[in-house]
Amino acid sequence: MKTITDPESMSRECRDARRMGRRVGLVPTMGFLHQGHLSLVRRSRSECALTAASVFVNPTQFGPGEDFDRYPRDPDRDASLLEREGADLLFAPEAGSMYPPGHATHVEVAGLGEGLCGAFRPGHFRGVATVVAKLFNIVRPDAAYFGQKDAQQAALIRRMAADLNFGIDIVVGPTVREPDGLAMSSRNVRLSTEERRAAPALHAALTAARQAVERGTRSAAEIRELIRSRLEGTPHRLQYVEVVSASDLEPLARLQGDVLIALASHLGGTRLIDNIIVRLPGDEGKAGA
Numbered sequence: 001m002k003t004i005t006d007p008e009s010m011s012r013e014c015r016d017a018r019r020m021g022r023r024v025g026l027v028p029t030m031g032f033l034h035q036g037h038l039s040l041v042r043r044s045r046s047e048c049a050l051t052a053a054s055v056f057v058n059p060t061q062f063g064p065g066e067d068f069d070r071y072p073r074d075p076d077r078d079a080s081l082l083e084r085e086g087a088d089l090l091f092a093p094e095a096g097s098m099y100p101p102g103h104a105t106h107v108e109v110a111g112l113g114e115g116l117c118g119a120f121r122p123g124h125f126r127g128v129a130t131v132v133a134k135l136f137n138i139v140r141p142d143a144a145y146f147g148q149k150d151a152q153q154a155a156l157i158r159r160m161a162a163d164l165n166f167g168i169d170i171v172v173g174p175t176v177r178e179p180d181g182l183a184m185s186s187r188n189v190r191l192s193t194e195e196r197r198a199a200p201a202l203h204a205a206l207t208a209a210r211q212a213v214e215r216g217t218r219s220a221a222e223i224r225e226l227i228r229s230r231l232e233g234t235p236h237r238l239q240y241v242e243v244v245s246a247s248d249l250e251p252l253a254r255l256q257g258d259v260l261i262a263l264a265s266h267l268g269g270t271r272l273i274d275n276i277i278v279r280l281p282g283d284e285g286k287a288g289a
């Protein structure tokens with residue numbers, strides 16, 4: 001595996017691969033890798049001749065008072081995990097080469113970035129869309145791989161890739177979970193023993209919601225209330241729970257079609273997100289319908 005820190009060298013390396021007819025896959029990450037990331041590397045390797053992973057803790061997607069400084073980092077461990085997984089290229093730029101003095105251009109995906117996490121993290125998705133667009137332009141991959149845990153991010157990147165004619169296949173891999181159901185996240189390492197014990201309650205609440213849907217519940221309000229009640233008496237401070245259309249993230253009053261049930265919660269100083277998709281017949285039922 002070759003490690004590259006300079007955007008221009010990375011572009012050159014990927015261009016050479018494409019010229020040789022090699023399908024290029026990109027797995028963008030912020031590092032402190034876990035099995036969720038590595039499953040995306042494996043998927044890329046199975047579908048592409050060259051797999052590049054980026055490790056860059058992108059400052060522009062963190063708001064003031066968020067955890068940019070505390071975000072877990074371990075570049076050596078990341079490099080050896082990627083090497084072991086068979087990645088071909090590791091792109092690990094410095095912030096100064098991604099955002100040199102005078103950098104003034106941002107990508108905003110209207111609508112999709114405003115609800116769910118976007119309502120609580122102003123500017124977050126603008127930072128995500130901007131850095132992902134830059135990575136797409138540097139690498140020019142044929143396919144790019146993201147995790148379903150960040151469902152809003154995945155929907156937004158899909159929209160951006162289509163709107164800006166990137167011509168990249170956006171592949172979304174399933175959320176990878178710990179044996180007790182907790183969605184893998186780089187931030188899990190920051191949970192105390194007690195918080196770690198409480199963390200799987202999120203997945204348990206989402207599972208209870210899925211079971212309620214399977215028993216016939218179709219009211220979004222009832223699903224939200226069920227999840228809230230399942231988290232009462234736990235250390236979770238639920239930030240939001242929303243029931244939206246999986247394709248356009250529009251709020252639903254009644255569950256129909258592909259439905260995303262998404263939540264965010266604070267456990268101590270750590271913010272966790274999780275979601276499930278339930279698939280029902282029909283695509284009506286948007287709020288107000």
Ligand code: PAF
Nearest residue numbers: 028029030058128131150
């Ligand atoms: O999901 C992440 O780790 C980040 O948001 C991403 C896509 C690498 C952009 O910084």
